[in-house]
Amino acid sequence: MSDHPVTIKAVHPPLPERLRELVASDLGSYVLAVVLIVLPLLVSGSWMFAIGVCFANAIGVLAVSFLVRYGGEVSIGHAFFAAVGAYSVAILDTRFGLSLLVSVPLALVLGVVTGVAFAWPSRKLSGIYLAVSTMALALAVPELINNTDALTGGYEGLYVSKPLIPGLPMSFQRYYVALAVLIAVVFALARFRHSRQGLTILLSKAHPAAADAFGTRQVWARCAVLGISGGIAALCGAMLAFAGSTVSPSGFTLWSSIFLLVGSVVSFYGLTLARALIGGAFLTLVPQFLSASGAWIPVFYGLALLGMILLGHYLPRLKEMMARHGGTA
Amino acid sequence: MNDVLRDLFPLAWSGMITGCLYALGAMGLVMIFKSSRVVNFSHGNVAGFAAFLIYGFSSGVLLDLSWGAAVLLTIVAVVAIACLTYAVIAPLVFDSDLTATIATLGIGLIAQGATLLIFGADIVSLDLPIPRFSTSVLGLRITGYDLTVLGVAIVTIGALFFVIDYTKLGIAFRAISENSFAAEVCGLNLRSIHLFSWVVAAVLGVVGALLIVPTTFLSVTTVAAFMLQAFAAAVIGGFASLPGSLIGGILIGVLMNLFTFYVSPQFSSTFLLCIILLALNIFPNGILARVGGSRV
DSSP: OOOHHHEEEEEEEEHHHHHHHHHHHHHHHHHHHHHHHHHTTTTTTHHHHHHHHHHHHHHHHHHHHHHIOOOOOOOOOOHHHHHHHHHHHHHEEEOOOOHHHHHHHHHHHHHHHHHHHHHHTTTTTTHHHHHHHHHHHHHHHHHHHHHHHHHOOOOEHHHHHHHHSSSSSHHHHHHHHHHHHHHHHHHHHHHHHHSSHHHHHHHHOOOOOHHHHHHOHHHHHHHHHHHHHHHHHHHHHHHHHHOOEEEEEGGSOOOHHHHHHHHHTTTTTTOSHHHHHHHHHHHHHHHHHHSSSSTHHHHHHHHHEEEEEEEEHHHHHHHHHHHHHHHHO | OOOHHHHHHHHEEEEEEEEHHHHHHHHHHHHHHHHHOOOHHHHHHHHHHHHHHHHHHHHHSSSOOHHHHHHHHHHHHHHHHHHHHHHHHHHHHHHHHHHHHHHHHHOOOOOOOHHHHHTOOBBBBOOOOOOOOEEEEEEEEHHHHHHHHHHHHHHHHHHHHHHHHHHHHHHHHHHHHHOOHHHHHHOOOOOHHHHHHHHHHHHHHHHHHHHHHGSSOOTTTTTHHHHHHHHHHHHHTTOOOHHHHHHHHHHHHHHHHHHHHOOTTHHHHHHHHHHHHHHHHOTTOTOOOOOOOOOO
């Protein structure tokens, strides 16, 4: 074995092995998707509702994770984009009687536009400076909603009731539409990873100077990442409105943004279906289980956030240590 | 014209008073950022928890102490919390400042939950034991509260600048904020300086919270909301300059006051967002930054 340097082997694993890995990772997602599709046959209505909301939150977690993965930036303001999506659905539904067929594309477009609109003035910021300005963004949301109550319904919020396909039971629609959008987002992100644009953006995150030399400007990369992330977050909001059936300003506060970040950290910024679901489940099911004692929710989220961050910090070190001990033994 | 001036003067005055408090909060954030490159998002929630502790210790909910004893005990508790917080995030600080910053969000969540668990979601009032006093100077109504805030702010900030400018600890702090690697090579203990800044910041937060609460009431979100203006103040100062954050605090106080009076009280957070974005774009390194360019 000493004739073959280990490093080269690690970079180019044999083709069959690579194929098997590819199939295995995709297979997991396919199996999970099939399980989720047949799940409504097994669980009761209230669970179906909760899982539908969980799908919506999973999309939001993906939006935050996408920003971390492709932009290297942390946002605590994604509730803003989610609110944009949620209110496009809710306003078109209640004021104009239009269904998701119109409102979801609109939500996506508005999310991308607001993402880019926010990215442009903050294009020179990074790291904590960007995090602080996203925080300011999140803070502005509830009062913007409350003070345009002729359109948004103010404190009371709006009720979303228009079905996508008339005739089918609404509870099934709330579940399956959210699931379909989640799967679509996960699939699109998986394709994006191997696309030309995806690789360009990753290059500009990892080696800004090299990306500049190849003609990818930092500003363009930032606008692209925030635009896509904002679009995904708007889809999350749209699905929160549809699957959760109501929208109100209390759902889009600074804390909701922070919870989305918590979900993203808990899923280790993963962009796969399973990881997104872990984050979404964390956001949806923890409050459900702790509903009797609401004050424990922030404590639990805080502990989980710290725990996952410390785990992420120590796990590689522990593994290294174990590998070293294993190697010498 | 005369009317505008008549309103403007008192508005600027009261804005300056609250601005001093924003500056106190902002300086805590900047102290921590200067030494350890971490933005402490838990600042507001921990300070709010401290305000509730003072209320709890002095009102008989937890203990029945005099106001002074309650404040002392709370400061001890807050220093302990600051040390504990730093102990938790210490391993992350040298690894990635962004990760450590996210971790402070976790601390903030825990502090908020602890406040809810111990004191509930009720609104309480917490007053300062100062004599009711009010006088009029040049048509300006000045209350005992105003003078107390001004006095406490001047003494606290003066003491802080004195420590940073003239003591060994302060010199070490400045050395670390200029170049932490060189400071470490010279034999300074980074950890103890970090801890110093976290403790000072926590105490500044308590002072700020104590002084801001009498103007409104005390609820779980009051102090956290107040600290958001402190964030804006720190941003205007460039997040790494103590005098800058002092000016930023007063600027934010006055501007917010003018905005809520002349434009609209409902869109104050949106206004704050615009200020932050503008400030970050026009003076990315703060209003007191030396003018200079970067080279590729």
